[in-house]
Amino acid sequence: MKTRILCAALAALLAAVPALAQTNTGTTIGSFLEIEPNARVAAMGNAGVSAYDGLQGVYYNPASIGSAPGTELLFSHNAWFAGITHDYVAAAIKVASLGNAYATITSLNSGDIDVRTVGQPLGTGERFNASDLAISLGFGRQMSTRFSAGIQVNFIQETIWHSSASTMTLSLGTLYRVSENGLRVGSSLSNFGTRAAYDGRDLRFTYDNVPGQNGDNSALPGVRATDQFAVPLVFRVGAAMPFRLQDNNRLLLAADAFHPNDNSESVSAGVEYLMNDLLALRVGYQNLFLKDSEVGTTLGAGLKGQLDSFRYRVDYAWADQGRLGHSSRISVALSF
16 A cells, blocks of 8 residues: 555656746747846856946846946947847936936847748748837935945837737845945846737738628638736846955956746856956856856956046957857946
8 A cells, every 4th residue: 555655656746847847938028138238247247236336237236326426328239149139228317315317228129031921931022020129217326335225117018020018017126235345245126017918910810700601701800819928037136246456456256146037047157357447357157057058158358447527438248159159249338
């Protein structure tokens, strides 16, 4: 009897293993939200939740804006795969003594693609494209000399030809400095919100309810309904430790842990070496421990300085993307 019970329990456990092994990979829309726009942090393996870096850190943690000294602008261009382009624009201003407000626009576009059908595999003569758009408004404040918090509201839209899905999400973040020039600890929750379904004229069609019958309406209107999909929800927690070396050189070590809703957990880490407060060299590794990962090493460099009344920073990042090759992005930041 005990043997039968043991065998039954073992069979049930083995039957459950495939279900337990399943992941949510590929189950969300708006995957463009997971493309990191900031070349500086991208070169450090995308470990940016504890980046005490003003506007340049808000993608990873809205609380980063609390350290912004004043007006800031950020422009980023990413040469993605297969001719796909990814662009990011952000601006921040100080709101009296209340804190700092900012806005960001993220755009991804596939470019024109030939429409092909089973009957016309070489193309119908029409062309379509897939595009994504995110518009965000955020606010953050330095609550004390060591602690800051931020919040961001996002409008997200994903479009394929004449059909689209849109939703609203919320991002939250906190950042704590253990000491003025010491360890920093950050956490954020990105894209918490509602699910979305596609709608548009590409999902509308006409049909004949009774084919071959005379006198009926052969052009009845119909609509294809799609499932509702979640957006990529990501919880980040991480730490960064700066070190001041000889002369005016500095070293920054950073590491983040990720818990997404559409993939397995992973860890990213990176290093930045800043020479004479002018030239920076960076290296990192992204998504360590991620199941079936196609990404890995990241490299980059940056140049910063000041011209008249504004400061500038130009950064470049290269990232290994496995079988898809590699990606390159460049960011230009200005502060006044």
